[in-house]
Amino acid sequence: MAHDPLDSIQQALSRVPTERQRRLRTFRPGPDATLLPGEAGSSQWPLLDLASNDYLGLSAHPSLKAAAMAAIQSDGVGCGGSRLVSGTRPCHNNLETALAEWLGCERVLLFPSGFQANLAAVLALADRHSEVIADRLIHHSLLVGIQASGARLRRFRHNDLSDLRRLLERGAQNEPGRRRLVVSESLFSMEGTSPDLAGIAAACQEFGALLLVDEAHALGLLGPGGRGLAWGLAGVSLVSGTFGKAFGAGGAFLASDGVVGQWLLQDSGAFRYTTALAPPLAAAALAALEQLQADADQGIALLRRAQRWRDGLEAAHWRRPPGEGPVLPLHVGDDALALDLQRHLEQAGLLAVAIRPPTVPAGTARLRLVLRRDLPHGSLDRLLHALATWPHAPSR
Structure with a gap:
């Protein structure tokens, strides 16, 4: 009898403890989120949402909704092609140009998701001949990118600049010709912490390493005018950002100087082989950026x-x-x-x-x-009670 190829997957599923099993539940957004029926033991009742990443409440802002609806009327819901074939629309160019000016960089490229952008970022800066030195608590998407690159991974203690410097110095002494990439986040989404990015950038310059900073949860909130903690720092090679948090929309981007940006355009399969960001999301993200600029x-x-x-x-x-x-x-x-x-x-x-x-x-x-x-008002008292x-x- 032939072996069932799904047996090993079923066995792996059986080993997942009950308290770690994931379930999908449906919520209706609004001033009070609503848990909808569907999961065993659940019923419909209003909940105060203390879980979503819509930090500035822009996802329901009238200007974002109007921009998205206007984009649907002019450009449709989807693009029907990649950016390098037939997918580029004026809203993409407008958003990339505005972001580059806001962030003070030479090139911005849009991606359909933050996960995809992080994959593209790591694969652009590292390969199997490289060494990646990453904060121990970086996002899963960055780890997947490192694994896909084939680079050797070393991890430094969370937000520990001295531990990072130790690894950089050892690498520079032992293998001075190897390309090194340092990876960190500006606001760690499960910890709430931020590193000394200025110190990290200075260390990368001192030891000749590239630096990738994931700004997904900081943009719109931290740094001058909400531009993130990497803004204005010398030594930052590439910034990853998303529109699904403070921007209240969806999609993501990579921001860089001209050389890295051109390399991404020419080499990135994650950019080349995907349908372009939906026009209503790009238009909504641009409207969000305008809101941020109007009230920095x-x-x-x-x-x-x-x-x-x-x-x-x-x-x-x-x-x-x-x-x-x-x-x-x-x-x-x-x-x-x-x-x-x-x-x-x-x-x-x-x-x-x-x-x-x-x-x-x-x-x-x-x-x-x-x-x-x-x-x-009163949400904290409600939580504490x-x-x-x-x-x-x-x-x-």
């Missing part, structure tokens, strides 16, 4: 609010969430406890999702709280 400091109030939330959680005897941005991890540790806290908050009308391995290291399960500019009634809440 709109993220400051959100960052101040994030500090008040950190103060409140610490006063309630929770471990103070690190960082300064709008991502506040509530560390629980155990997977089952994290799921229990998620359910407890859901019963209190709060949407906060448990983040478990492999997304985070084993033993560090947490709830990822995300602040948005449009959260109603719900947390105080959880049976496993930290005591004084």
Whole structure:
């Protein structure tokens, strides 16, 4: 009898613990997100959304919706081809030009997703003859890109500049001719932390390494005018950004100088062999950029609010969430406890999702709280009250 080729997959599935199994649930967006029926044991009720990455509340902004609808009328819903065949539309050129001017770089290229952009970024800067030195907590998309490149991977301790310098110095001494790429993020999406990017960029210049910075969660919020923490730093080779967070749209981009940008255009299969970003998303992203430029400091109030939330959680005897941005991890540790806290908050009308391995290291399960500019007044008090009634809440 022939061996069933799916047996090994079924066996692997059976080994996934219940507390780490993923399920899809459907939500209706709005001032109060709604959990729709469909999952066993669920019913429909309003939830205050403390999980989405729409930091500035732009996804429902009238100007973004109007821009998207106008693009549908003029250019259609989809492009029907890649950028190098028939897919390029005026909205793509307009967005790339505006972003390049805003970020002070020579070239911007658009991608349908942040995952795809990160793959393209790593593959443009590293190959099997390269060494990649990456922060231990970089996004999965960057790790997949490193694996696809065939480069040798070395990892430095999270946001530890001295550990990075140690690896760079050792590499420069032992293999001075090898190309090196350093990879980090400007705001780590599960930790809420930011590195010393100026120090990282200076170290890369000192030891002759390229530097890729993923700015997905920082753009629109951190840095001068929301331009990100890599803005204006010498030594940054490539910046990856997305439109699905603070920009309130969808899609992504890579920003670089002329040489790297031209190399991407000529060599990147992730750019060449994909249908172009949908026109309504490109138009909405441009409208979001215009909103950011019209009010360059709109993220400051959100960052101040994030500090008040950190103060409140610490006063309630929770471990103070690190960082300064709008991502506040509530560390629980155990997977089952994290799921229990998620359910407890859901019963209190709060949407906060448990983040478990492999997304985070084993033993560090947490709830990822995300602040948005449009959260109603009193949201923190509502959260603290719900947390105080959880049976496993930290005591004084």
